[in-house]
Amino acid sequence: MNGEFEFLKKIIVEKIGFYPDRYKRRPLKRRIAVRMRYNKVNSYLEYAKILEKDKNEQRFLHKTLTINVSKFFRNFETFRKIEEEVLPQLLLEYEKKxxxxxxxxxxxxxxxxxxxxxxxxxxxxxxxxxxVPFIIIGTDIDNDSLDIAEVGCYRNNVLDETPEYYLKTYFLKNERFCVSDRIKEKVRFIKLDIEQENVELKELDLVLFRNVLIYMEKSFQKKILLMIHNRLKDEAFLVLGKVETLIGDTKSLFNIVDSRERIFSKCQILKR
Ligand SMILES: C[S@@+](CC[C@H](N)C(=O)[O-])C[C@H]1O[C@@H](n2cnc3c(N)ncnc32)[C@H](O)[C@@H]1O
Structure with a gap:
């Protein structure tokens, strides 16, 4: 059984470029079980054999493993706090540098x-x-999600937390709500595994890393938080999801700006 699961993980890495060991074991197995039930197989070995050959199944499993739900102004209060605590600091930073x-x-x-x-x-x-010039870089490992992001048109089920002012000012409404060009031209999407290097991703002022950490194994969480710390400017900010938090040594990398909304600022590490 264990050997079979190890074999399945190997196929998952090879065929869909997803690294199962980075993620929490129990939810990972639950999601794989969904696809196994759909394919009416009972063993990891049988499923691995299907996955090895079937490109559609590779795509479906990838979709099931990467949970892609999101919405505008998700946890509205977090964005209110970013406006109050973070944006004035970013403006000061621009004025200085x-x-x-x-x-x-x-x-x-x-x-x-x-x-x-x-x-x-x-x-x-x-x-x-x-x-003041600004750019937003969005990265993800899921191609299908990024295709939707590039188009920038949405149904109203992802807009229920969006205040009227933003709906009126920044969307064009046809059959769907499409983000205006004014905002689209500030945003770039790149397909990138969180761990991968990218020349654009350094000297950052703000990182939103929300609702991703929660799925990751503790050791991988620590590795990524350290990496984010290194990519931030000295006076920069990190925002996690509402149910996520810093763990172990990573607590010493950041100061708490708002504990409820999971907003942190970069802490300087003293060099000895
Ligand atoms: C639940 S969504 C979060 C969306 C958004 N941040 C939010 O809070 O609304 C999690 C996203 O993390 C992405 N993800 C998971 N592991 C990743 C990795 N190793 N590198 C890049 N993206 C990853 C998934 O593909 C998925 O789109």
Missing amino acids: GKILKVWCAGCATGEECYTIGMLMDRFLRGRQPS
């Missing part, structure tokens, strides 16, 4: 989070210094 403000949405799924922060920043800066 004059460098483009860079935001990374790591694990951005279908793009709602990237566009939300774009709208929030646009509105905030419009009332203060509209000429």
Whole structure:
């Protein structure tokens, strides 16, 4: 049984480029079981053999393993706090250094989070210094989600937390709600595993890393949080999901800005 599961994991890595060992074991097995039931097989070995050959099944399993749900202004209060606590600091940072403000949405799924922060920043800066340049980079491992993100048109089920002002100002409504070009041109999407290097992802001012960490194994969580710390500018911020938190040594990498909304600022590590 264990050997069979190890073999299945190997096929998953080879065929869909997803690394099962980075994720929490029990939920991972639950999701694989969903696909096994669908394919009417009882053993990991049988399922591995299907997966090895069937490209559609590879795609379905990838979809099942990467949970891609998102929405605009998800946990509205978090974005209210970002506006209150983070954006004024980013503006000060720009005034001091004059460098483009860079935001990374790591694990951005279908793009709602990237566009939300774009709208929030646009509105905030419009009332203060509209000429401040900023860019938002959204990354994810799921191609299908990124295709949706690129198009930027959504049904209203992902807009129920969006305030009227934003709906009116930043969307064009046809059959769906499409994000306006003003915001779309600030956002770039890249297919990227969170662990991969990318030249764009350094000197960041703000990282939104929400509802991704929760699925990861503790050792991988620590590794990624350290990596994010290294990619942030000195005076920069990290936002986690509502039920996520820093663990172990990673607590010493960040200061708490708002514990309820999981907003942190980078802490300098003293070099000896
Ligand atoms: C639940 S969604 C979170 C979406 C958004 N951040 C939010 O909070 O609404 C989790 C996303 O993380 C992505 N993900 C999981 N593991 C990843 C990895 N190793 N590298 C990049 N993205 C990953 C999944 O593909 C999925 O789209």
